[in-house]
Amino acid sequence: MSVAEHSIAGAQARGHGFLASSVGRKIIMAGTGVILFAFVTVHMIGNTQAYMGAESFNGYAKFLHTMLHGGGIWIFRAVMLVVTLVHVWAALSLTLSNEAARPVGYRLLRPSASTFASRMMRWSGIVVGIFIVYHLMHLTTGAAHPAFDPADPYANFVSGFKVPAVAGFYIFAQFCLGLHMWHGVWSFTQTLGLAHPRYDTLRRAFAAGLTLLVVGVNISYPLAVLAGVIH
Numbered sequence: 001m002s003v004a005e006h007s008i009a010g011a012q013a014r015g016h017g018f019l020a021s022s023v024g025r026k027i028i029m030a031g032t033g034v035i036l037f038a039f040v041t042v043h044m045i046g047n048t049q050a051y052m053g054a055e056s057f058n059g060y061a062k063f064l065h066t067m068l069h070g071g072g073i074w075i076f077r078a079v080m081l082v083v084t085l086v087h088v089w090a091a092l093s094l095t096l097s098n099e100a101a102r103p104v105g106y107r108l109l110r111p112s113a114s115t116f117a118s119r120m121m122r123w124s125g126i127v128v129g130i131f132i133v134y135h136l137m138h139l140t141t142g143a144a145h146p147a148f149d150p151a152d153p154y155a156n157f158v159s160g161f162k163v164p165a166v167a168g169f170y171i172f173a174q175f176c177l178g179l180h181m182w183h184g185v186w187s188f189t190q191t192l193g194l195a196h197p198r199y200d201t202l203r204r205a206f207a208a209g210l211t212l213l214v215v216g217v218n219i220s221y222p223l224a225v226l227a228g229v230i231h
């Protein structure tokens, strides 16, 4: 029996189910992480329409809002909300059970097997969470955008990033997203059982490559507006 099977069997034998085992919650965190990761990648690609001009970008936004007779975006929103909440719940409950298992901290912690990104998971996750709330109020509802026009997402995008403090926060949040995704991809490939010397180089390249791509392109949007490339 593998360590994972042993842990699940142990939790089940104690009268708890899959959710009570730390491996079960890790699998849930990995599964929801993959969905969030796919969304961020598709969203980054969709936003490249901004480089094609106002008509393309607004046409793309209109498509998102009208697909499936306007119901598509609400189905998407409901799925994203549930997936995000489950991801946060799994992360919180795993952190709490880990802390309960070791109430006294290590006297001397030498994080030899951990990286900066792994130690920052909690903080990078919190910044990404704050970013998402701000981002929705900024470019979706307009509550945090002084010149919001619901009929012109392109104008909202350009006037939004013209404010250096806003552009700076977006850039900072993308670095945090990058740290989170980098360790997240590394970790979920491990949860999926791919941690093997034969695959490690590939896992490392996949985690770093996709993270750099998403973060690099996302950061290019505020920078392109500040530089006047998108106007």
Ligand code: HEM
Pocket (backbone or CB within 6 Å): 040, 043, 047, 061, 062, 064, 073, 077, 080, 128, 132, 135, 136, 139, 140, 153, 157, 170, 177, 218, 219, 221, 222
């Ligand atoms: C600089 C990078 C980003 C840009 C330029 C950007 C741009 C936009 C724009 C323009 C919208 C509104 C679309 C519309 O109303 O038609 C939007 C919505 C949204 N964005 Fe982003 N985004 C970025 C990064 C992110 C990231 C990193 C996340 C998640 C971690 C994210 C999550 C969302 C969500 C959940 C929505 C709401 C979709 C909806 O329900 O209407 N965005 N984004």
